[in-house]
Structure formats: C-alpha cells, structure tokens
Amino acid sequence: MPGVEVIAEGVVKTYxxxxxxxxxxxLEAPRGRITTLLGPSGCGKTTLLKVIAGLERPDRGRILxxxxxxxxxxxxxxxxxxxxxxxxxxxxLNVFENVAFGLRVRRxxxxxxxxxxxxxxxxxxxxxxxxxxxxxxxLSGGQQQRVALARALxxxxxxxxxxxxxxxxxxxxxxxxxxxxxxxxRETGATVVYVTHDQNEAMSVSHRIAVMRDGxxxxxxxPVEVYExxxxxxxxxxxxxxxxxxxxxxxxxxxxxxVRLLGPGExxxxxxxxxxxxxxxxxxxxxxxxxxVNGSTVRAALPxxxxxxxxxxxxxxxxxxxxxxxxxx
Amino acid sequence: xKPRPSAVLAPMALFLAAFFYAPFIVLAYQSLQTPxxxxxxxxxxxTVFRDPAYFKVVLSSLAIAGExxxxxxxxALPAAYYIAxxxxxxxxxxxxxxxxxxxxxxxxxxxxxxxxxxxxxxMREGYAAxxxxxxxxxxxxxxxxxxxxxxxxxxxxxxAARVLGATPRDVTLRVVLPLTLPGIVAGSALVxxxxxxxxxxxxxxxxxxxxxxxSLIYYLxxxxxxxxxxxALAVLLTAALTVAAFLLARRxxxxxxx
Numbered sequence: 001m002p003g004v005e006v007i008a009e010g011v012v013k014t015y016x017x018x019x020x021x022x023x024x025x026x027l028e029a030p031r032g033r034i035t036t037l038l039g040p041s042g043c044g045k046t047t048l049l050k051v052i053a054g055l056e057r058p059d060r061g062r063i064l065x066x067x068x069x070x071x072x073x074x075x076x077x078x079x080x081x082x083x084x085x086x087x088x089x090x091x092x093l094n095v096f097e098n099v100a101f102g103l104r105v106r107r108x109x110x111x112x113x114x115x116x117x118x119x120x121x122x123x124x125x126x127x128x129x130x131x132x133x134x135x136x137x138x139l140s141g142g143q144q145q146r147v148a149l150a151r152a153l154x155x156x157x158x159x160x161x162x163x164x165x166x167x168x169x170x171x172x173x174x175x176x177x178x179x180x181x182x183x184x185x186r187e188t189g190a191t192v193v194y195v196t197h198d199q200n201e202a203m204s205v206s207h208r209i210a211v212m213r214d215g216x217x218x219x220x221x222x223p224v225e226v227y228e229x230x231x232x233x234x235x236x237x238x239x240x241x242x243x244x245x246x247x248x249x250x251x252x253x254x255x256x257x258x259v260r261l262l263g264p265g266e267x268x269x270x271x272x273x274x275x276x277x278x279x280x281x282x283x284x285x286x287x288x289x290x291x292x293v294n295g296s297t298v299r300a301a302l303p304x305x306x307x308x309x310x311x312x313x314x315x316x317x318x319x320x321x322x323x324x325x326x327x328x329x
Numbered sequence: 330x331k332p333r334p335s336a337v338l339a340p341m342a343l344f345l346a347a348f349f350y351a352p353f354i355v356l357a358y359q360s361l362q363t364p365x366x367x368x369x370x371x372x373x374x375x376t377v378f379r380d381p382a383y384f385k386v387v388l389s390s391l392a393i394a395g396e397x398x399x400x401x402x403x404x405a406l407p408a409a410y411y412i413a414x415x416x417x418x419x420x421x422x423x424x425x426x427x428x429x430x431x432x433x434x435x436x437x438x439x440x441x442x443x444x445x446x447x448x449x450x451x452m453r454e455g456y457a458a459x460x461x462x463x464x465x466x467x468x469x470x471x472x473x474x475x476x477x478x479x480x481x482x483x484x485x486x487x488x489a490a491r492v493l494g495a496t497p498r499d500v501t502l503r504v505v506l507p508l509t510l511p512g513i514v515a516g517s518a519l520v521x522x523x524x525x526x527x528x529x530x531x532x533x534x535x536x537x538x539x540x541x542x543x544s545l546i547y548y549l550x551x552x553x554x555x556x557x558x559x560x561a562l563a564v565l566l567t568a569a570l571t572v573a574a575f576l577l578a579r580r581x582x583x584x585x586x587x
Contacts, residue, residue: 088485102493
C-alpha cells in the first residue's frame with residue numbers, strides 16, 4: 001500500500017477556549033517515509049495530527065494528500081490510520097473484530113475481511129489463531145499496542161498517524177516495537193507521521209524530523225541534519241544534548257561529544273577554555289565530565305576507557321570551529 | 330488497614346433485619362396459617378396456584394411492567410444520547426437538571442397532580458392514564474444508568490471509529506450502542522422489577538384497569554381479609570424478585586462491567 005505525500009499549508013487552529021494550538025504550520029511528509037513531529041507537550045503536535053486525520057478542523061490552511069485538498073473531508077472519507085495515545089481499542093469487541101472494524105464499515109465480504117485481518121495480525125507479530133478470539137483487556141500493553149497498529153494498518157491507509165503510541169510501555173518493549181514499526185513501514189511503503197516528545201524515539205524511527213514549539217514548526221530535516229545544524233538553541237537542546245554558551249552573535253552550540261579535554265601542550269582545537277571539574281558521571285558507553293568555566297558548565301562526553309579527570313581537577317576543554325555552531329537565539 | 334467486614338456491613342444489615350427480614354419471617358409464618366390461625370397448611374399457596382385469577386394478575390403485571398420498560402427505554406435512550414454525547418459543556422448540566430427535577434417530587438403527590446392534568450385534558454382514569462403515571466415514575470431509573478454508560482465511552486473510541494471509516498451512524502450503531510448495553514440492561518431490569526409491584530400509580534390513575542401484583546396484595550390484606558393468601562403471594566413474589574436480583578447482580582459484577 002504505497003502511501004500518499006501529506007502536505008500541511010499554513011494551518012491555524014485555535015480552540016474554543018481561546019488557546020492557539022497551531023499558528024500557521026507548514027509541513028511536508030514525503031510519501032513512504034516516517035516523518036516525526038517532535039516537541040514538548042503543548043507544542044501542537046497532536047493537534048496537527050488530528051487536523052491531518054480530519055478529527056479537528058483547522059481555522060485556516062489546507063491539508064493535501066498527493067496534491068488533493070482534503071481539508072473539507074470528514075475523517076471517515078480520508079482513509080487514514082490513527083493509533084491513539086490511549087489506543088482506544090473497542091472494549092466490546094475481541095481482537096479479530098477490533099482489527100476488522102474498518103473493513104466491516106466498508107462492507108467488505110467476509111472472506112476478504114478474514115484474509116486481511118489475518119494479514120494485519122501477522123504483520124504486527126500476533127498469531128491470528130491464538131489471539132483473534134481474545135478480549136482486548138486480556139492482553140498485555142505491548143500486545144494491545146500491536147492490535148491498535150494492526151487495526152490502523154488493515155485498511156491500507158493513505159497515511160498512518162501515530163500519537164505517542166509507545167509512551168506507556170517499558171523501555172525494552174518500546175525499543176522492540178520501534179524496530180518493528182520501521183520494518184512494517186518498509187514492508188508496506190506506508191507514509192507515517194509519528195508524534196513524540198521523546199528525542200530518542202525520534203532519532204530511532206525518523207527519516208525526517210519536524211521540531212515543533214508553541215504551535216509552529218521550527219525546523220525540518222533529516223535527523224543528522226537537525227542534529228548537526230540546529231536552527232536555534234531550543235532545537236539544539238531538545239534534539240540531542242548540547243552545550244549552549246553565550247558568544248558573539250548569540251549562542252554557541254557544541255555537542256558534548258565534540259568537546260575535548262586537553263592535556264598540557266595538547267593542541268588541534270580552535271577554542272580552549274580553562275575550568276574545574278564539577279562532576280564525573282558514568283553512563284555506560286560514555287563518561288560525562290562536567291567542567292565549570294566562567295560561571296557556566298561545559299559537558300564533555302568521553303568514550304569509556306579514555307583518561308578521565310577527577311572532581312576538583314583543573315582542566316582545559318576545547319573544540320574545533322567546525323563542531324561549533326552559532327545560533328541567534 | 331482494611332476495616333473488619335462485620336463493621337462495614339453491620340449498619341445496613343441491622344436496618345434490613347429489623348425492617349425487612351424479621352417482618353418477612355412473620356409474613357412467611359402468616360402464609361402457612363389456616364384461616365382461623367389454628368394450624369399449619371400449604372392451602373394458601375395452593376390457592377395462589379389453583380385460582381386462575383391470581384395468574385391473570387401476574388400476567389397483567391408483567392404486561393404493565395414490560396410496557397413501562399419499553400416506553401421509558403424509548404424516551405430515555407435518545408435523551409441520554411443527546412445529553413451525554415452531543416450537548417455542550419454548559420448545555421449538558423442544564424438539560425440534565427431540567428430533565429431530573431420533575432422526579433424529585435414524591436410519587437404520591439405527582440400522581441395526584443397528574444390526575445388533575447389528565448382530567449383537564451379530558452381523559453379519565455384507566456390504562457392510558459396509568460401508563461402515563463408509570464412512565465413518569467420510572468423514567469429517571471431508566472435514564473440514569475444509560476446516561477452513566479454513555480458518559481463512560483471514551484471520546485477516543487469514537488474518534489478511532491471515525492478514522493477507520495465509520496460514519497456518524499456507524500459510530501452510533503457499532504460503538505455507542507454496544508457500549509451502552511450495560512446501562513440499558515441495568516435500567517431495564519430495575520424498571521421491570523420495580524414496576525411489577527407498583528401500587529400507588531395503578532390505584533390512583535388506573536381506575537378499574539390498572540391492577541398489579543402490588544395492588545392485589547394490598548386488596549387481599551386490607552379489603553379482602555385474606556391475609557394468608559396475601560402473605561403467600563408476597564412470599565412467592567419476593568422469592569421470584571430475589572432470584573432476578575441475584576442474576577442481575579451477578580451479571581452486573583462480571584460481563585456488564587466492560
């Protein structure tokens with residue numbers, strides 16, 4: 001099921017209470033790609049997802065599916081898949097009928113319904129024979145997640161919309177489901193828009209990331225691009241870790257892994273600052289060294305096994321020009 | 330720390346023991362007495378089963394209760410749907426208050442008031458007048474469980490159905506109604522069981538037509554002087570209702586609580 005290209009143009013949405021959720025959002029979600037909307041809670045990412053699905057009507061702006069304006073279409077005529085944060089499985093239906101729901105309302109013949117439900121359950125790794133007749137409240141969180149995903153996929157949606165679907169799951173199950181989501185997306189060629197506030201999730205699944213803040217998309221790009229060239233200090237600190245230091249023309253952004261600890265006489269950097277080690281934190285593959293420099297703290301991430309200073313040591317930190325990025329705000 | 334079961338249950342158990350179970354034992358004893366009070370007999374029970382008149386009253390009670398149930402369901406379901414799922418945040422509470430206020434008035438007063446309204450409309454006591462009174466009395470008992478069930482339906486379940494291709498009509502038939510079923514079953518069972526023994530409304534509005542098991546027991550005791558038969562009928566009715574209540578409670582505890 002090749003997905004469509006989804007475009008949002010100048011979308012504005014103000015809720016009846018007066019809060020403005022979206023303040024003129026432009027977004028392009030390419031066909032057959034996973035686009036992530038990343039931002040803190042309240043940034044409007046879920047509202048944008050609902051506008052794409054037709055569950056919320058924008059005050060202004062348009063939604064295009066492959067160039068076709070769908071802004072005026074009700075949700076049932078957009079052929080989208082939506083996985084809700086609370087999953088919203090139907091408690092009165094068993095697993096099979098939950099997945100079959102979208103096919104039943106399309107009045108598909110029974111054999112076809114059975115065939116496609118089986119396909120969808122197998123796609124998400126649930127044995128149709130074993131799980132089909134179970135009640136949904138008898139399943140574990142991860143299994144319910146798979147049912148929700150199968151239910152959204154079975155209608156072969158033009159675009160699959162996921163609203164923080166793995167937020168409530170254990171870390172390990174979440175990692176596994178993220179990998180499976182990528183596999184399913186590859187196998188089906190679906191266009192996916194994935195909402196999350198978790199930068200690690202965003203890094204693991206995205207082909208493309210749109211960082212949102214206060215109802216606006218502040219930066220769009222592939223993960224490496226956004227990581228290496230954040231548009232401002234907000235993006236820098238929300239997507240990955242960053243040292244943000246006041247400098248000429250605004251702020252200097254340096255990723256901790258670009259910061260080096262310099263031995264006496266050691267060179268090869270463009271900037272160097274002397275400071276005192278405040279803390280040393282072991283984090284598995286990396287050791288973080290916090291260095292107090294002129295009132296601010298610089299974090300350096302050293303590979304495990306590299307010589308590590310102790311708290312209270314006087315050290316010199318440095319980085320090269322190409323690893324530092326100056327942002328205006 | 331959990332309180333001791335006996336401490337939690339005792340207040341209500343004592344109340345019911347004093348005002349229901351103890352009198353009920355007296356009633357059961359009464360039902361086994363011969364008319365002169367001189368010996369033990371099953372005669373009263375046999376009368377209830379032998380005389381087709383009693384059976385007819387039970388059937389007509391069932392019919393009245395069934396009609397009351399269907400009528401209140403037909404009125405309550407759309408109203409509950411509107412207030413729970415369509416009304417705005419300001420409109421909902423106002424509608425709910427407007428809908429429930431008439432029922433805070435005592436059934437006796439309400440039935441007298443209804444009587445004068447019915448006369449004004451040119452009607453007289455009879456089956457129709459009694460049904461108006463019955464529906465009036467039992468509407469909130471049908472409405473509240475249905476309304477509560479509908480309120481519990483998560484908005485995201487409705488949104489999920491819409492996104493999956495369901496029209497608003499599909500949503501109502503395939504999501505909202507099935508998820509309201511527990512409320513419909515609970516409301517129907519309550520109205521059915523309670524209206525079967527209704528006495529006030531048939532007495533005041535039913536004229537010669539409205540006659541329920543409740544009315545019959547009343548007349549056996551107070552007009553007919555047939556205490557033994559009245560007691561036997563009351564025991565049988567209580568037994569039947571207890572079984573029904575037990576089945577309902579068991580269902581409500583399991584399956585109904587989706």
